[in-house]
Amino acid sequence: MLRFTITRLLRAAITIVMVVTFAFVVLRLSGDPAQIIMGADAPPEAVDAFRTAWGLDEPLWVQYVSYFGAIFSGDLGRSMRDGREAIVLVLERIPATLALTVPALFIKLALGIPAGILAALYRNSALDRAVMMFAVAGFTIPSFVLGLLLVLLFAVQLGWLPSGGQESWRHAILPVITLGIGGAAALARFTRSAMLEVLGQPYIRTASAKGVAWRRVVANHALPNAAIPTVTIIGFMFGSLIAGAVVVESVFSWPGVGRLLVTAVANRDLAVVQCILLLVAMTMITANLVVDLLYGVLDPRLRGGARKAEA
Amino acid sequence: MSALLEARGLSRSYRLRRGILGGSVEVRAVDHVSLTIERGRTLGLVGESGCGKSTTGRLALGLERPDSGEVRFEGAPMPAPNSAEWRRSRARMQMVFQDPLGALDRRLPIGAQVAEPLEVHGLDTTRVIPLLESVGLRRDHADRYPHELSGGQRQRAVLARALATDPAFLVCDEPISALDVSIQAQVMNLLTDIQAERGVGMLFISHDLRAVRQVSHRVAVMYLGRIVEEGEPDAVLHRPAHPYSRALVSAIPQPRRAGAKLAPRIVLQGDPPNPADRPSGCAFHPRCAFATDICRAVVPELAPRASDGRTVACHRADDDLPAGAWTTPLERVA
Amino acid sequence: MPEAPMTDVALGAPPARRRELPPPLVMFGLFWVGLMLAVALLADVISPYAYTALDLRNRLAPPVFAGGDWLHPLGTDELGRDVLSRLIYSIRTSLIIAFGATIVGAMLGTTLGFLAAHFRGVVENAVMALVDFSASIPFLILALAVLAFFGNSMLLFVLLLGLHAWERYARIARGLAISASAQGYAGAVRQLGAGPLRVYGRHILPNIASTLIVSMTLAFPEVILLESGLSFLGLGVQPPATSLGNMVGFGREYLTRAPWILLAPAVVIVLTTLSVSLIGDWLRDRLDPTLR
Numbered sequence: 001m002l003r004f005t006i007t008r009l010l011r012a013a014i015t016i017v018m019v020v021t022f023a024f025v026v027l028r029l030s031g032d033p034a035q036i037i038m039g040a041d042a043p044p045e046a047v048d049a050f051r052t053a054w055g056l057d058e059p060l061w062v063q064y065v066s067y068f069g070a071i072f073s074g075d076l077g078r079s080m081r082d083g084r085e086a087i088v089l090v091l092e093r094i095p096a097t098l099a100l101t102v103p104a105l106f107i108k109l110a111l112g113i114p115a116g117i118l119a120a121l122y123r124n125s126a127l128d129r130a131v132m133m134f135a136v137a138g139f140t141i142p143s144f145v146l147g148l149l150l151v152l153l154f155a156v157q158l159g160w161l162p163s164g165g166q167e168s169w170r171h172a173i174l175p176v177i178t179l180g181i182g183g184a185a186a187l188a189r190f191t192r193s194a195m196l197e198v199l200g201q202p203y204i205r206t207a208s209a210k211g212v213a214w215r216r217v218v219a220n221h222a223l224p225n226a227a228i229p230t231v232t233i234i235g236f237m238f239g240s241l242i243a244g245a246v247v248v249e250s251v252f253s254w255p256g257v258g259r260l261l262v263t264a265v266a267n268r269d270l271a272v273v274q275c276i277l278l279l280v281a282m283t284m285i286t287a288n289l290v291v292d293l294l295y296g297v298l299d300p301r302l303r304g305g306a307r308k309a310e311a
Numbered sequence: 312m313s314a315l316l317e318a319r320g321l322s323r324s325y326r327l328r329r330g331i332l333g334g335s336v337e338v339r340a341v342d343h344v345s346l347t348i349e350r351g352r353t354l355g356l357v358g359e360s361g362c363g364k365s366t367t368g369r370l371a372l373g374l375e376r377p378d379s380g381e382v383r384f385e386g387a388p389m390p391a392p393n394s395a396e397w398r399r400s401r402a403r404m405q406m407v408f409q410d411p412l413g414a415l416d417r418r419l420p421i422g423a424q425v426a427e428p429l430e431v432h433g434l435d436t437t438r439v440i441p442l443l444e445s446v447g448l449r450r451d452h453a454d455r456y457p458h459e460l461s462g463g464q465r466q467r468a469v470l471a472r473a474l475a476t477d478p479a480f481l482v483c484d485e486p487i488s489a490l491d492v493s494i495q496a497q498v499m500n501l502l503t504d505i506q507a508e509r510g511v512g513m514l515f516i517s518h519d520l521r522a523v524r525q526v527s528h529r530v531a532v533m534y535l536g537r538i539v540e541e542g543e544p545d546a547v548l549h550r551p552a553h554p555y556s557r558a559l560v561s562a563i564p565q566p567r568r569a570g571a572k573l574a575p576r577i578v579l580q581g582d583p584p585n586p587a588d589r590p591s592g593c594a595f596h597p598r599c600a601f602a603t604d605i606c607r608a609v610v611p612e613l614a615p616r617a618s619d620g621r622t623v624a625c626h627r628a629d630d631d632l633p634a635g636a637w638t639t640p641l642e643r644v645a
Numbered sequence: 646m647p648e649a650p651m652t653d654v655a656l657g658a659p660p661a662r663r664r665e666l667p668p669p670l671v672m673f674g675l676f677w678v679g680l681m682l683a684v685a686l687l688a689d690v691i692s693p694y695a696y697t698a699l700d701l702r703n704r705l706a707p708p709v710f711a712g713g714d715w716l717h718p719l720g721t722d723e724l725g726r727d728v729l730s731r732l733i734y735s736i737r738t739s740l741i742i743a744f745g746a747t748i749v750g751a752m753l754g755t756t757l758g759f760l761a762a763h764f765r766g767v768v769e770n771a772v773m774a775l776v777d778f779s780a781s782i783p784f785l786i787l788a789l790a791v792l793a794f795f796g797n798s799m800l801l802f803v804l805l806l807g808l809h810a811w812e813r814y815a816r817i818a819r820g821l822a823i824s825a826s827a828q829g830y831a832g833a834v835r836q837l838g839a840g841p842l843r844v845y846g847r848h849i850l851p852n853i854a855s856t857l858i859v860s861m862t863l864a865f866p867e868v869i870l871l872e873s874g875l876s877f878l879g880l881g882v883q884p885p886a887t888s889l890g891n892m893v894g895f896g897r898e899y900l901t902r903a904p905w906i907l908l909a910p911a912v913v914i915v916l917t918t919l920s921v922s923l924i925g926d927w928l929r930d931r932l933d934p935t936l937r
Contacts, residue, residue, distance in 0.1 A: 140919040265793040273793040401838030414833040
């Protein structure tokens with residue numbers, strides 16, 4: 001287990017280095033980083049001070065090293081729009097985004113997993129077909145179309161809910177539903193195929209042939225084994241708590257990280273973009289790492305131990 | 312005139328990872344193996360699966376580089392794999408595979424695949440049809456796809472492809488073990504005919520001692536990466552010198568003549584060999600009924616034995632070993 | 646060579662594949678994709694107006710089925726531009742981008758996968774680290790970052806979307822090439838003395854083509870969704886050019902007064918992604934059941 005953990009930690013570290021390198025290279029390619037980070041209106045002496053502080057007159061590899069230093073000490077530059085620190089600007093927006101993505105995550109889990117399990121257990125039934133249709137629709141209807149359709153129906157036609165903004169909890173309902181439904185569809189599809197795969201395994205057939213009650217076969221053997229691949233996609237959903245609402249936040253004018261990103265990209269506010277990029281990458285890498293380690297706990301085979309006989 | 316192919320002291324190890332947890336283990340697949348193959352002659356290499364005989368074949372053919380030792384082909388050292396010189400040298404040496412379906416590209420007709428070595432080496436591609444006919448395929452097989460042929464026909468196609476550039480040396484790695492028994496004999500006959508006609512030197516690798524005897528001029532027996540006995544096929548088959556060869560020979564089913572006493576079957580005891588955990592001394596000692604202290608401590612060298620000059624790697628090669636002694640530990644306990 | 650007559654009889658040709666029609670939903674998918682391709686190819690011929698032509702007297706005119714007239718069958722937008730004509734040109738733009746990006750991704754991924762399989766060692770580790778890297782950032786965020794740093798142009802946009810899903814092709818190409826070289830046909834051809842170009846180009850690529858094509862069909866709708874998502878955010882296709890996502894994005898302003906501006910492209914996006922995924926799933930089940 002120790003070796004497994006160390007390998008995974010090492011891979012995560014390498015990926016973080018690659019993300020930071022990517023940001024460094026891209027920033028370097030797109031112009032004078034001092035001017036970009038400080039903003040076009042920054043006074044020249046401030047830009048010079050920044051240059052000396054970040055060592056931009058040094059050779060490239062020294063710059064690269066100090067870039068790492070700056071980033072890991074949390075110095076991510078200032079927004080060129082209002083001169084505030086990019087990291088503060090981004091952190092401010094996080095609660096608003098989480099207010100959408102956390103309830104949406106609950107919807108995804110509460111709707112997607114049971115739907116997938118039931119569809120697999122009652123394969124080819126009407127229920128299965130309904131779940132599959134829901135899953136296909138969830139994939140093919142992009143979130144901005146779904147969001148706008150919901151607005152058209154519930155806000156414009158029926159007038160039950162507000163179409164955008166963040167004044168009260170009622171404003172969060174439509175965006176949360178939009179996010180939740182799409183994710184639930186993906187999760188249902190994934191859970192269903194993971195479950196079907198497990199149900200086709202010999203040990204499940206053996207268990208039920210031995211006369212173990214079907215309920216117990218499902219509860220004791222099928223569900224734990226189907227959980228293993230499902231953990232990956234759930235981990236990905238955790239990883240995208242910060243970044244997963246870019247389009248939906250724009251549809252509903254919700255002032256979260258996603259909308260900040262879109263405006264920052266449109267204005268080429270690079271310090272903010274870089275800050276969000278790094279933050280999202282760190283979250284995703286951490287989530288992937290946790291999933292990998294959890295995998296090791298759930299699936300002893302991956303730890304390299306002997307394969308335990310099932311059933 | 313030098314031998315067609317000479318291999319001296321070949322060794323090859325692989326690193327094998329034990330799961331994600333454990334470190335890697337070095338597995339010595341081939342250990343100080345020396346071979347000589349003469350023009351127009353066949354050396355049979357026999358042993359159980361995992362004993363390193365396929366790796367020996369790949370080393371002899373230059374598909375892999377040995378960790379130590381040297382292969383000389385027609386007097387010149389083997390070029391490094393995948394170098395331009397190595398690629399050119401492929402025209403002179405070829406391989407016949409165990410699984411002909413796997414060795415053929417299922418998306419190309421047979422004719423195109425037999426023509427391929429000719430294209431690669433810039434030779435006359437009109438030779439395809441005569442080639443097919445020379446291995447007993449028909450002209451119209453050229454337009455067929457591999458899945459449209461039978462196993463025996465596929466192996467003939469592989470053989471035609473291997474012979475296209477008129478090579479001097481052929482490695483046949485278990486060429487018949489994937490075929491039906493009824494077809495095995497045909498392919499074996501084809502191999503001997505081809506050798507008689509073209510004077511190809513062959514290394515014939517098999518786990519089947521009878522098959523090896525049928526085509527070989529000399530036989531080498533391999534156990535856990537080392538050659539333990541070498542000699543004339545008849546000598547090895549009828550009076551095996553090494554205890555392991557004896558066990559192999561006794562495993563061959565014998566037609567029982569009326570009234571004849573059934574020779575006692577030697578059933579090997581002990582753990583099956585694990586290349587990753589090689590026993591000390593003679594690798595065969597844990598399974599050998601005649602093992603003594605020296606066998607557990609010292610690796611026996613392959614050398615002619617004093618009594619009759621047979622080449623064998625066994626400390627007890629010159630002792631008179633009783634056949635009955637093979638009722639080994641387990642049976643004696645019982 | 647004189648030989649006993651061969652007793653091993655050929656197994657015979659495989660049973661001829663029954664030519665049965667695909668299921669109705671797939672038929673619909675094929676029909677719809679065919680229609681979209683025809684529209685994209687014939688855009689200049691069938692489009693009633695230029696997509697930038699203004700008709701200021703008929704602004705926000707409703708479509709025929711909502712009380713409009715046949716002058717503008719799908720109505721007009723806030724500047725009086727014909728929605729049908731804009732839709733036709735948007736289909737062309739979106740399809741060109743999606744095709745271009747899918748092909749770029751497949752070529753890039755396959756090449757990197759082959760390089761990893763051929764050289765192993767450092768090259769392989771580098772490619773696999775890149776795969777890890779692209780799995781670590783949601784593609785939308787990565788795309789937005791690149792667009793922020795480099796600004797937007799059509800070529801960059803296509804190349805950028807081409808990066809989507811490259812790692813899938815790389816994984817497939819690497820895995821299949823390694824297994825083909827280890828024991829299979831590719832190893833056999835290599836030991837004939839063939840160079841890498843022949844081994845990869847003539848043997849491995851045709852053998853894994855069906856798997857790659859299925860992957861492309863599965864990735865294509867995702868590229869359409871990405872393109873329309875980015876264009877919806879105003880960061881993809883820039884006016885005066887028009888694409889499906891960009892029409893939805895601009896139509897959103899008139900959601901209350903003229904929902905048809907937005908609904909027409911939205912329906913096309915949904916039907917197209919649906920059709921291509923149906924075809925992709927069907928192809929996968931038929932050609933390559935191992936791919937899941």
